[in-house]
Amino acid sequence: MAVWLAQWLGPLLLVSLWGLLAPASLLRRLGEHIQQFQESSAQGLGLSLGPGAAALPKVGWLEQLLDPFNVSDRRSFLQAIPQPWPQPGAPW
Numbered sequence: 001m002a003v004w005l006a007q008w009l010g011p012l013l014l015v016s017l018w019g020l021l022a023p024a025s026l027l028r029r030l031g032e033h034i035q036q037f038q039e040s041s042a043q044g045l046g047l048s049l050g051p052g053a054a055a056l057p058k059v060g061w062l063e064q065l066l067d068p069f070n071v072s073d074r075r076s077f078l079q080a081i082p083q084p085w086p087q088p089g090a091p092w
Contacts, residue, residue, distance in 0.1 A: 058082075 059080050066075045 059082055061078045062081050063076050064079045065073070066077060067073045
């Protein structure tokens, strides 16, 4: 009886341990896939931080009126403008 129990208990224990470790390995693999995707997409966009990588564009700020047609309302906000190429008369 003890031999029969040991023959069934060993594989049952292995299966139960695999069931506990499977989510951790799946999450680890998912994290690796996400990291690889982020690295490949960053390289495709020229955003990698390696040597010789393209620099991110600078951002200029331009003050815009909330209501440009109402001269009595002087409220404004700062609008971010990407600066991929410098242009004459640009706010940066």
